[in-house]
Amino acid sequence: MPAAITCVSGYLPEDKLTNFDLEKMVDTTDEWIRTRTGIQERRILKDPNKATSDMGAEAVKSLCAKSGLAPEDIDLVICATVTPDMLFPSTANLIAHKAGATKAWGFDLSAACSGFLFALTTGAQFVENGTAKNVVVVGADKMSSIIDYTDRTTCVLFGDGAAAVLLQQDEGDCGVIDSQLYSDGAGGDFLCMKAGGSLRPASHETVDAKQHFIYQDGQPVFKAAVTNMADVSYEVMERNNLTADDVAWLVPHQANLRIIDATQRRTGLPHEKVMINIQKYGNTTAGTIPLCLHDWESQLKRGDNLILAAFGGGFTWGSVYLKWAYDGSKFA
Ligand code: UT7
Numbered sequence: 001m002p003a004a005i006t007c008v009s010g011y012l013p014e015d016k017l018t019n020f021d022l023e024k025m026v027d028t029t030d031e032w033i034r035t036r037t038g039i040q041e042r043r044i045l046k047d048p049n050k051a052t053s054d055m056g057a058e059a060v061k062s063l064c065a066k067s068g069l070a071p072e073d074i075d076l077v078i079c080a081t082v083t084p085d086m087l088f089p090s091t092a093n094l095i096a097h098k099a100g101a102t103k104a105w106g107f108d109l110s111a112a113c114s115g116f117l118f119a120l121t122t123g124a125q126f127v128e129n130g131t132a133k134n135v136v137v138v139g140a141d142k143m144s145s146i147i148d149y150t151d152r153t154t155c156v157l158f159g160d161g162a163a164a165v166l167l168q169q170d171e172g173d174c175g176v177i178d179s180q181l182y183s184d185g186a187g188g189d190f191l192c193m194k195a196g197g198s199l200r201p202a203s204h205e206t207v208d209a210k211q212h213f214i215y216q217d218g219q220p221v222f223k224a225a226v227t228n229m230a231d232v233s234y235e236v237m238e239r240n241n242l243t244a245d246d247v248a249w250l251v252p253h254q255a256n257l258r259i260i261d262a263t264q265r266r267t268g269l270p271h272e273k274v275m276i277n278i279q280k281y282g283n284t285t286a287g288t289i290p291l292c293l294h295d296w297e298s299q300l301k302r303g304d305n306l307i308l309a310a311f312g313g314g315f316t317w318g319s320v321y322l323k324w325a326y327d328g329s330k331f332a
Helices: 019-023 030-037 052-067 091-099 112-128 185-190 204-208 216-241 257-267 286-298
Strands: 004-013 016-018 041-043 076-080 103-111 135-142 159-170 175-184 192-193 212-214 249-252 304-311 318-323
Touching: 004 041, 004 052, 004 216, 004 286, 004 318, 016 019, 019 204, 030 257, 041 052, 041 159, 052 076, 052 091, 052 135, 052 159, 076 112, 091 103, 091 135, 091 216, 112 135, 112 175, 112 286, 112 318, 135 286, 159 216, 159 286, 175 216, 185 192, 185 216, 204 257, 204 318, 216 249, 216 257, 216 304, 216 318, 249 257, 249 286, 286 304
Parallel strands: 076 103, 076 135, 249 304
Antiparallel strands: 004 159, 016 041, 135 159, 175 318, 192 212, 304 318
């Protein structure tokens, strides 16, 4: 029986960082940011004592409250993130602890902006093969913790946020139907954090060289993202004999509106069928796709065909075809 998403929940910090705020911090303009990326504002977790696990735990707590699932009944928590609270223990463990999922095991999954799709595909395996009944997949990133707010090429792009989905077996034919995931380490240098790992452990030199912040060479990433996110979405639709008419929603990673538009054109879907909230949250990395599902949940109906698509650091990219399993209006 397929593994289906049976509930979604999201958490966004209250503080907003608008393009106009950024105009006062770096040499940029609201016009440049909006026309090049589609972003107008993003959320920032300002409390210095709060981390990715706190946002993830909030999402899981509200997921349990909504679905009626007792936290102790969660079997597994997978957290997709590139901003773990610390290198170890895993953020998934901390989320489970903070959310009261006392019987769950868990692990983090690192696939940058494709992290949620990699984690969703992984979590679905445990549900499909019956080794877990209730799997929670979290996409969470406190991107503000790795952003250099004097670097205009990256600080305008990212925001903080988290969302979680509950995976359970579906009695019928709804759930994760197909997925195609890719990674290519040859793209690693274009989008990365240069220090803080075993290659370049933290030192005065790495801090002075700002190597604990995101580094991105935007144009090669943009080119690879436009091609690969569009191609993999088309590939998954084609092999499942889906035309644009059969697909209810395209759920793209929210890195840049121009990348989303390219994927929309390639899949042939009309604009109205594309979930876009980049203007409100920017790029929340592993959070973007589940936050879209959260924002659109009330409009989703059982049987809707959804195509999820992402591209990110690594390089990593992929697409998931899922048949939505419930009428989201029941939670409205
Ligand atoms: O989610 C993970 C994957 N990441 C992505 O998918 C991001 C992919 N890349 C992009 O989305 C785009 O490359 C960016 C939005 C990052 C940049 O857009 P672009 O159209 O590729 O701009 P560019 O890098 O070619 O820069 C054009 C100009 C440059 O100035 P010069 O050299 O032409 O004088 C930049 O210095 O824009 C300048 N620039 C800015 N100007 C104002 C770069 N950032 C800014 C800024 N405000 N914030």
